[in-house]
Amino acid sequence: MNDNVATGEKSTHKKGSLISPLQKQYYERDGFLVIKNFLPKEVCNLLIQRARQLIDAFDPGEVITTFSSVTHQHAQHLYFLESGDKIRFFFEEGAISEEGQLKADKSYCINKIGHALHDLDPTFYCASRLHKIAVLLKELGVDQPLLLQSMYICKQPHFGGEVTCHQDSTYLITEKEPVIGLWFALEDATLENGCLWAIPGGHQQPLKSRFIRGANNHIHTEVYDDKPWELSKMIPLEVPKGSVIVLNGLLPHMSKKNTSEKSRHAYTLHFMSSDNVFAKDNWLALAPDATFKGML
Numbered sequence: 001m002n003d004n005v006a007t008g009e010k011s012t013h014k015k016g017s018l019i020s021p022l023q024k025q026y027y028e029r030d031g032f033l034v035i036k037n038f039l040p041k042e043v044c045n046l047l048i049q050r051a052r053q054l055i056d057a058f059d060p061g062e063v064i065t066t067f068s069s070v071t072h073q074h075a076q077h078l079y080f081l082e083s084g085d086k087i088r089f090f091f092e093e094g095a096i097s098e099e100g101q102l103k104a105d106k107s108y109c110i111n112k113i114g115h116a117l118h119d120l121d122p123t124f125y126c127a128s129r130l131h132k133i134a135v136l137l138k139e140l141g142v143d144q145p146l147l148l149q150s151m152y153i154c155k156q157p158h159f160g161g162e163v164t165c166h167q168d169s170t171y172l173i174t175e176k177e178p179v180i181g182l183w184f185a186l187e188d189a190t191l192e193n194g195c196l197w198a199i200p201g202g203h204q205q206p207l208k209s210r211f212i213r214g215a216n217n218h219i220h221t222e223v224y225d226d227k228p229w230e231l232s233k234m235i236p237l238e239v240p241k242g243s244v245i246v247l248n249g250l251l252p253h254m255s256k257k258n259t260s261e262k263s264r265h266a267y268t269l270h271f272m273s274s275d276n277v278f279a280k281d282n283w284l285a286l287a288p289d290a291t292f293k294g295m296l
């Protein structure tokens with residue numbers, strides 16, 4: 001196993017620090033860092049419980065109707081594009097039948113909830129602004145972090161689909177340093193239930209493509225390098241509940257389908273420093289005059 005993962009938990013570090021100089025070196029070398037026992041189990045359970053409440057209260061009927069209408073593609077497109085400052089629910093691919101019915105209970109059909117849980121839901125608001133998160137980001141060089149987006153990813157047993165290899169900066173480009181992603185394992189993430197995989201050091205390659213919002217909400221992808229990903233270099237990042245995986249925005253990563261009986265719930269946050277600049281043509285956009293909020 002990569003030494004980043006094997007030694008991450010045991011490295012010695014200064015009292016009061018969350019990561020050692022060695023762990024910071026690992027992060028710079030590999031583009032990711034695994035820290036076990038970061039989130040208390042109680043916080044993980046609280047977030048799982050809150051997500052369940054949000055899903056229970058969500059009426060999929062309206063969304064399914066919208067998606068099944070004549071303007072099907074356009075409506076789906078806007079539902080996603082307008083979700084940057086909302087709490088919206090996204091289904092697994094193929095979860096809706098041709099007759100416009102969910103193929104299973106809605107809790108199994110939801111792929112993720114995004115993208116402003118961190119601002120709009122009190123439970124996620126607090127969990128996203130834990131002092132420990134701010135300290136970790138500071139130690140990684142992100143001063144005065146701004147919260148860009150949040151996602152609750154369900155990855156339900158047998159339903160949770162594959163997320164193909166990508167760099168997060170493809171979707172969230174910034175002018176200076178790449179965004180930093182924090183991926184919290186709210187449950188054990190294993191080979192069987194679809195843990196993350198990453199290419200160690202892959203963040204040292206340039207961005208391969210960009211997902212751009214153009215005029216009239218037209219989305220297109222600019223491709224800078226169409227060579228296939230070197231998937232043979234991927235390593236699995238199996239982590240126990242409560243771990244956080246820090247991801248450089250340029251790191252190629254993916255997750256496979258959940259083929260097991262166990263869910264793999266995760267919560268993700270993306271940050272940039274307040275002195276960085278978020279590209280105006282990113283897909284994620286706030287209302288006019290709104291700005292990304294900080295930790296406090």
Ligand code: FE2
Nearest residue numbers: 166167168253
């Ligand atoms: Fe990602």
